[in-house]
Amino acid sequence: MSYEIKGLNEECGIFGVFGTPNASALTYFGLHSLQHRGQEGAGIVSSDGERLHQYRNRGLLAEVFADQKDLDRLVGQSAIGHVRYGTSGNNSVANIQPFLFRFHDGDIALAHNGNLTNAKSLKYQLEDQGAVFQSTSDTEILIHLIRQKRELGFIDALKASLNEVKGGFAFLLLKKDCLVAALDPNGFRPLSIGQLENGAYVVVSETCALDVIGAKFVRDVLPGELIIIDKDGLKIDHYTKDTQLAICSMEYIYFARPDSIIHGVTVHNARKKMGRLLAKEQPTVQADMVIGVPNSSLSAASGYAEEAGLPYEMGLIKNQYIARTFIQPTQELRERGVKMKLSAVRGVVEGKSVVVVDDSIVRGTTSKQLVKLIRDAGAKEVHMRIASPPLKFPCFYGIDMSTRAELMAANHSVEEMRQIIGADSLGFLSIPSLIKAIDLPDAGDAPNGGLTVAYFDGNYPTPLYDYEEDYLKSLRQG
Secondary structure (H helix, E strand, C coil): CCCCCCCCCCCCEEEEEECCCCHHHHHHHHHHHCHHHCCCEEEEEEECCCCEEEEEEECCHHHHCCCHHHHHCCCCCEEEEEEECCCCCCCCHHHCCCEEECCCCCCEEEEEEEEECCHHHHHHHHHHCCCCCCCCCCCHHHHHHHHHCHHHCHHHHHHHHHCCCCEEEEEEEEECCEEEEEECCCCCCCCEEEECCCCCEEEECCCHHHHHHCCEEEEECCCCEEEEEECCEEEEEECCCCCCCCEEHHHHHHHCCCCCEECCEEHHHHHHHHHHHHHHHCCCCCCCEEEECCCCCHHHHHHHHHHHCCCEECCEEECCCCCCCCCCCCHHHHHHHHHHHEEECHHHHCCCEEEEEECCCCCCHHHHHHHHHHHHCCCCEEEEEECCCCCCCCCCCCCCCCCHHHCHHHHCCHHHHHHHHCCCEEEECCHHHHHHHHCCCCCCCCHHHHEECHHHHCCCCCCCHHHHHHHHHHHHCC
């Protein structure tokens, strides 16, 4: 029996704006730039200064708001929004954010990117104390904790509650008269602040969402910070000073858009350096060309080609209307998705020895079918190069890599992986080179250059709380 996180894992995008006309429309455009972070549901909650208004549903953002009337009803000058990826069996409308809670002393809306590692324990504790949960998402826990402490006042109750939840979280909370953002003590998930020309502040998962709405980048939200935005402007507070930057390295490897800047590092530049260092560590003898797997591997492939002195060709074409296979909810859909979304260009690869650069191997499904696609198009040799280390351990902070049994590198050597995917050779980037490629300028003396690399070496930067026992059992069972 392999260990599996059931139902709470999600990789999402959040957007918030305070004090600007047509806030919900602005939120829609911002969320559109974050659509790559989640494609199973979307929602927006707005504030008109007195009351909060909500609309949410399953599907892509454009599908959820296909009727303009649904967006027009979200009146007001402040709003938060969310695009969601949720694990299989947990995709009911009740789990789609932002959540909206109506209380006699004021409404609160909540959006969350991440995963709480002590959610199960807290939920049992809260239920025993009389709390009733409307969803199966760990996000809702924060509101129940806040309500238990409401005699402290909202901000103090929020601070106390944030010190009770553990794991990875970027929270946005909207009340009628303020927008509040909070980041976990390790800053696992990215969160940035921008400002519009009219002075209104925006808080987003990635800076690419600032660009589309014409907002100027102000600063990243730092671990343990509480950002309060109201009619008086922006205030930077803290709910804890016990912090240590450990941002998720997978943001740079795979999830974030290439044009986003996270902690001063442009994602494209980091990926290109990963490719360069990969070419040094894992050179390919007598190759004719380098091709990248669209879209998140193109930056690394260009870096590999430059360092190796090889032509960089477009050997794979992506159908842009197919969702990502990594975040499809079932294995069957993932396999079908790979076949639908990529095509090899026969006129480029036929008769050639090809280096294929990809960002990661998770389950191995995509890699195996990629090699077959390229061989079927006439390639003489297919050499796979992966611009990240082998993924051997689950993520507990908000990415759907939940089962060691599903992670190919957890169960096979590199040579065994090569044989299974059918490549002529297979090479991965080392952990030190990954850290060197990203090179966070504000990491200070944080371990691993301020990055979480636990997915590769199993050394988690925090206790695993509710997951500890089952996780250790999964290691014993191999």
